[in-house]
Amino acid sequence: MKLVTVAGPPSSGKTSVILRLAEGLRVQGLKVGVVKFDCLSSDDQQRYEKAGLPVKTGLAGGLCPDHFFIANIEGALQWGQKQGLDLLISESAGLCNRCSPHLHPILAVCVVDNLSGVHTPRKIGPMLKTADVVVITKGDIVSQAEREVFAFRVRQVNPRAAVLPVNGLTGQGSLLLQRHIENAPEIDSLAGERLRFSMPAALCSYCLGETRVGKDCQIGNIRTMDFS
Numbered sequence: 001m002k003l004v005t006v007a008g009p010p011s012s013g014k015t016s017v018i019l020r021l022a023e024g025l026r027v028q029g030l031k032v033g034v035v036k037f038d039c040l041s042s043d044d045q046q047r048y049e050k051a052g053l054p055v056k057t058g059l060a061g062g063l064c065p066d067h068f069f070i071a072n073i074e075g076a077l078q079w080g081q082k083q084g085l086d087l088l089i090s091e092s093a094g095l096c097n098r099c100s101p102h103l104h105p106i107l108a109v110c111v112v113d114n115l116s117g118v119h120t121p122r123k124i125g126p127m128l129k130t131a132d133v134v135v136i137t138k139g140d141i142v143s144q145a146e147r148e149v150f151a152f153r154v155r156q157v158n159p160r161a162a163v164l165p166v167n168g169l170t171g172q173g174s175l176l177l178q179r180h181i182e183n184a185p186e187i188d189s190l191a192g193e194r195l196r197f198s199m200p201a202a203l204c205s206y207c208l209g210e211t212r213v214g215k216d217c218q219i220g221n222i223r224t225m226d227f228s
Contacts (some may be wrong), residue, residue, distance in 0.1 A: 001077075001080055001085055001086060001087070001092065001186060001187065001188075002008050002031050002078070002086065002087045002088070002107075002184045002185070002186050002187070003077055003087075003088050003089075003100050003106050003184075003187055003190075004087065004088075004089050004090070004106065004107045004108075004109060004131045004153065004181060004182070004184055005044060005090045005092065005103060005106055005107070005108050005109065006018060006089055006090065006092070006109045006110075006111060006112065007091075007093075007100065007102070007108075007109070007110055007111070007127050007131075008090050008093070008110050008111035008112055008127070008135075009093075009112065009113075009116065009120075009124065010093050011113075012112055012113040012116070013113055013137035013166075013168040014091055014111045014113045015048075015091065015109060015127070015140060015168075016137075016168025017026060017111055017135055017137065017166050017168045017174065017177070018034060018050070018089055018221075019047065019051055019125070019168075020168060020171040020174040021051075021067040021089075021178060021181065022051065022053055022089070022172050023051075023171065023174075024037065024171075024174060024178045025028060025086075025087060025174065025178060026180065028081065029169055030055060030086040030087055031054075031083075031084060031085050031086045031087070031090075032085065032087045032089065033053060033054035033058075033080050033083055033085040033087070033088050034048050034053055034054070034089045034090075034091060035055070035056045035057075035058065035073075035076040035079070035088065035089075035090050035091070036048075036055065036056070036057045036058070036091045036093075037058050037060070037065065037068065037069045037072070037090065037091065037092045037101070038057070038058075038059055038060070038065070038092075038093050039059065039060050039061075039065050039093075040059060040061070041059065041061070042057055042059065042093075042189065044057070044091070044099055045057045054083050054085065055137060056079060057119045058072055058074065058076075063220075064096075064102070064202070064207075065096070066096055066099040066199050067094075067199065069090075069092055069101050070101075070194075070199075071088060072191045072197065072222065073101075073103070073190060074189070076088065076090060077189070077190055081188075082202050082217070087181065087184075088124070090191055097124050097125045098125055098199075098200050099125060099126070099127070099133075099197070099200065100125070100126035100127045100130050100195070100196060100197045101127070101132070101195075101197050102130050102131060102193050102196040102197070103128070103190065103193055103194065103195055103196060104193055104194070104195075104196055105122075105185055105187075105193070106184075106185075106187065106193075107132055107133070107180065107181065107184035107185070108130060108131045108133070108196065109130045109131060109132070109133045109134075109135060109177070109180075110127055110128045110131035110133070110134050110135070110161075111134075111135045111137060111204070112128065112134065112135070112136055112137070112154065113136065113137045113138040114136060114137070114138045114142045114146060114147060114150050115138050115141060115142065116185075118149050118150055118153050119141060119153075120153075120155060121153045121154045121156070121157045121158075122125065122153070122156075122157060124157075125219070126196065126197035127159055128157055128158055128161075129158050129197075130156055130158075130196040130197050131161050132160075132161055132162070132180070133156060133161055133162045133163075133180050134161045134162070134163045134164070135164050135165075135166045136150065136151060136154065136155050136163065136164070136165050136166070137165075137166055137167070137168050137175060139165045139167065140164075140167060140169075142223070147165070151163055151165070159169075162176075162180065164171075164176050164177055179195065190212060199223055202221055203220050203221055204216055204218065204219065204220035204221045205219045205220055206218075207220070
């Protein structure tokens with residue numbers, strides 16, 4: 001079975017891109033499923049179910065979404081194998097821009113949209129920098145010049161990635177993404193594999209539920225600014 005990680009900022013069009021991608025792959029006779037990781041809530045499961053795709057949704061709730069993802073991705077892979085899937089797509093939204101859900105040697109896709117601003121590629125961090133494919137959406141809403149500038153900024157951040165414009169509504173451009181998916185490696189287990197980028201150092205009083213403000217309440221891994 002193939003596994004692909006798809007990540008990107010909220011409302012960048014990840015779900016629409018995945019639905020269009022799955023539509024093309026199913027025409028070829030492949031069975032595609034999705035595991036959606038999010039923070040507090042998600043209605044995307046209904047969209048996947050309506051499209052006839054096997055889907056599981058995991059909500060991190062009060063936990064760090066990045067740690068929640070890595071603690072559950074192996075179980076997600078096993079679920080996909082039980083479903084008899086040819087391809088399992090992991091969709092992650094709401095992840096910290098300092099983190100990334102991309103794994104070695106899994107094909108990594110980052111979805112960003114033209115409406116987020118030309119400085120966005122520099123702010124997303126390893127989610128974009130370590131991706132194999134960067135999908136740029138909502139190009140039909142901006143001018144040609146804006147599309148070119150945004151794509152240039154993406155290439156500055158990640159010159160190794162394939163940069164693909166995809167329209168999540170019409171599906172235009174999804175065939176190119178489909179070709180990358182078809183060449184993705186197959187995998188039986190993630191045991192022993194590694195994240196492409198380490199998570200932030202953590203464990204402070206606020207991680208453990210502290211809500212009070214003040215130096216006396218701050219223990220563990222704390223960094224303060226110099227305001228002198």
